[in-house]
Amino acid sequence: MGLKLTILGRVGWPDYIFLYYGARVLFIEFKREGKKPKKIQAYIHSQLRKMGFKVLVIDDLQVGKNAIDLLTGVTNGMDS
Numbered sequence: 001m002g003l004k005l006t007i008l009g010r011v012g013w014p015d016y017i018f019l020y021y022g023a024r025v026l027f028i029e030f031k032r033e034g035k036k037p038k039k040i041q042a043y044i045h046s047q048l049r050k051m052g053f054k055v056l057v058i059d060d061l062q063v064g065k066n067a068i069d070l071l072t073g074v075t076n077g078m079d080s
Helices: 039-050 061-072
Strands: 002-004 016-020 024-030 054-058
Touching (some): 016 061, 054 061
Parallel strands (some): 024 054
Antiparallel strands (some): 016 024
8 A cells, every 4th residue: 555645844754655564664755757855855764764664766657666566565466
């Protein structure tokens, strides 16, 4: 399940949080091709990583889909 993350009054958080069975959590920051996170975003990402969360910055939709498929255990459209 992917949820759009909106935290009022807080900036820099990744765009989406993906939650899956077994307490698997993935944060994804989607960027336009070739763009990098802002300084505040990079800081928040580093803090999340220090807490043990996986945070990806993705500028390619297919790469993002592949990352989500890995999280959920989906291979070639089939559950593994």
